[in-house]
Amino acid sequence: IQTTEDGSTTIWLKDMDEHYHSVKGALTEANHIYRDAAFKHRHKGEMLRLLEIGFGTGLNTVVTAMEAYEGRPVHYISLEKYPLDSEVLAEMHYDAVISAELWQSIHQAEWNKAVQITPYFTLEKRCADFLTDELPHGIDVVYFDAFAANRPVFKSPPALSARLPTIAGLTVAPKSPANAKNANIAVPPIGHFCEDMLIDPGHIIPTVIPQRA
Numbered sequence: 001i002q003t004t005e006d007g008s009t010t011i012w013l014k015d016m017d018e019h020y021h022s023v024k025g026a027l028t029e030a031n032h033i034y035r036d037a038a039f040k041h042r043h044k045g046e047m048l049r050l051l052e053i054g055f056g057t058g059l060n061t062v063v064t065a066m067e068a069y070e071g072r073p074v075h076y077i078s079l080e081k082y083p084l085d086s087e088v089l090a091e092m093h094y095d096a097v098i099s100a101e102l103w104q105s106i107h108q109a110e111w112n113k114a115v116q117i118t119p120y121f122t123l124e125k126r127c128a129d130f131l132t133d134e135l136p137h138g139i140d141v142v143y144f145d146a147f148a149a150n151r152p153v154f155k156s157p158p159a160l161s162a163r164l165p166t167i168a169g170l171t172v173a174p175k176s177p178a179n180a181k182n183a184n185i186a187v188p189p190i191g192h193f194c195e196d197m198l199i200d201p202g203h204i205i206p207t208v209i210p211q212r213a
Helices: 026-042 059-065 086-090 100-108 160-166 177-182
Strands: 048-053 074-080 114-118 121-127 141-144 171-173
Touching: 026 048, 026 059, 026 141, 048 059, 059 074, 059 100, 059 121, 100 114
Parallel strands: 048 074, 048 141, 074 121, 141 171
Antiparallel strands: 114 121
């Protein structure tokens, strides 16, 4: 576990040399890239169905749940092939920087079942592999980190570009244009990315639309 530049923590996988979040700020990434640029950008007031590829620490889930209220309801589906141990999650200390009540409720929620966390936020944590398992339908927004997208598994069938077109009308927030390119996602030429993560509020953050087959 490492502390990022905004004081929030992330996980570093030494054997892959990968971080779960931007080293510029884990909480900043969750708020700026996913909550603001994807969720708030897309939500129009009706029930929104959101798919997260990689539940990870649950940080994106909590910051999104904090924005769900009457007039902005959310059905949140998160896929995770390798759920983290509760001992590791406890060492993240996210309950000090986000809603401790939501943090606890979200991590105590049963897997592979729809659980109503609040009157306006329903969560489905699914233990699944997005490359091989069936994806849910009727999705409006996808949170996709393109985690370790330079690894061979992303470049072999079924590639992400062959999976996401089965979900109509979606907006994707990627980790970086380089990772998005490796995972075969088209990034519109707007906005500006830092090498690691766009967290400069002075620039527009693009939405990312998967290439259609």
